[in-house]
Amino acid sequence: MKRIDFLLADGERLDDLQIDGLKVIQHKDQFRFSVDAVLLSHFAHLKKKSRVIDLGTGTGVIPLLLTTRGADNITGIEINAVMADLAKRSVKYNQLEDKIKIVQWDLREIRNLFQASMFDLVVANPPYRPVKQGKISELDAVAIARHEVSATLEDVVMTARYLLNMRGRFAMVHLPERLTEIIVVMHSVGIEPKRLQFVHSKMGKKPVLVLIEGVVGARSGLIVEKPFTIYNEDGSYHKDIMEYYAR
16 A cells, blocks of 8 residues: 655654554654553444544544454544644555544533434543542643543543444443443443453453443443453563454
């Protein structure tokens, strides 16, 4: 595939996603994607012809990766203007403008952008920690991505519920220590948790992440999938994650 020619600005770099030749533009002073986004993009249950929206898309990694699973109608919402620009340029570089649309917007004001129940799948890799927990980065962009500066867990879940149609799905990656809170908030807005998977850095270690998916209007009944492992003892990638890059 021929790529669009352009020059990277100071501080920017072009990173290889190592699947389908996809690349993403990132900046050293902005939040850069991690394995969390990769895990979520593969965990979310994606049906054919689904209308998908990514809340807090950052550099657009999740939309890019979802196209490798057949998604062709994806919107990425990002409050940070610099990050939104990086995402738009990454979409253009990969020639995926017909499948992905990036919009700079505050997800808390989503009602001014979309009508209710417009989407089949909402995904989110939101800030993990409340403002009062942990050290907040001196870089505003990183602080917004890591701490609930511009959107709380409740904001993200309530926005997802507004956007989803009946039987629509909401998939999110978060911290295990906030799992009880996550389930309570999802249930309170009518998103019933249906799938759960713990992510471990290595086998035998406590989980470092949790992947959860809920369905609007579904009956109760939660499936806990087998644990996912990122690394082997020698530091190499575990077969669980290597399967994502097998093709």
